[in-house]
């Protein structure tokens with residue numbers, strides 16, 4: 001469902017020689033996989049996830065997502081695919097602190113003008129329930145704990161029922177108990193059929209996945225199959 005070939009990304013400011021963040025990566029990810037992208041800080045993980053999630057364009061190589069070639073899509077097309085087929089979870093939650101849980105989760109639905117308000121409410125309730133926060137529906141997101149905030153972010157990522165959920169260091173700002181809860185939710189989503197692509201630099205997080213792509217200096221160092229997925233989370 002997702003294929004990259006010779007993917008390159010060079011960040012260049014006028015007058016400098018540029019930083020090569022991705023140096024020609026190639027791999028496929030199939031529907032239903034739970035993939036962890038692992039590597040040391042600065043190895044290109046976030047750059048890769050941003051490109052896979054249509055948040056940034058590569059400077060070379062090819063990317064095909066669900067049959068769509070990225071370089072044939074306009075920025076508007078990318079935004080539409082991102083909204084309908086992809087969900088995002090970031091390390092720092094990216095919530096609106098003064099909006100309620102329900103309002104934060106509803107946001108992706110507001111981009112689709114064809115969803116009726118009553119349906120929006122049902123979809124929001126279902127997503128919030130999936131992360132176990134139904135009692136917090138009317139609470140301002142800024143008043144929640146870090147772990148609860150990340151669960152709201154997951155509900156927001158889920159609300160459009162995307163085929164792929166991208167998560168960049170989703171447990172990076174959490175204590176081990178909340179981090180464990182977040183990883184269990186991601187595992188549950190994957191069992192329900194969502195493809196999950198997770199970036200992490202921690203082995204105990206990566207082992208929740210069934211495949212680990214090891215990235216170093218913008219290159220694929222190892223494509224590892226996880227024979228027994230991790231069930232618990234220790235820090």
Ligand SMILES: Nc1ncnc2c1ncn2[C@@H]1O[C@H](COP(=O)(O)OP(=O)(O)O)[C@@H](O)[C@H]1O
Pocket residue numbers: 011012019020021039040041042043044045046047048
């Ligand atoms: N917006 C940017 N402008 C310039 N250089 C960048 C930018 N984003 C990342 N880089 C550089 O690209 C390399 C890879 O960064 P990143 O993808 O953030 O790695 P990781 O997520 O693995 O820590 C690093 O050398 C980083 O400094």
Ligand SMILES: [Mg+2]
Pocket residue numbers: 045046047
């Ligand atoms: Mg990063």
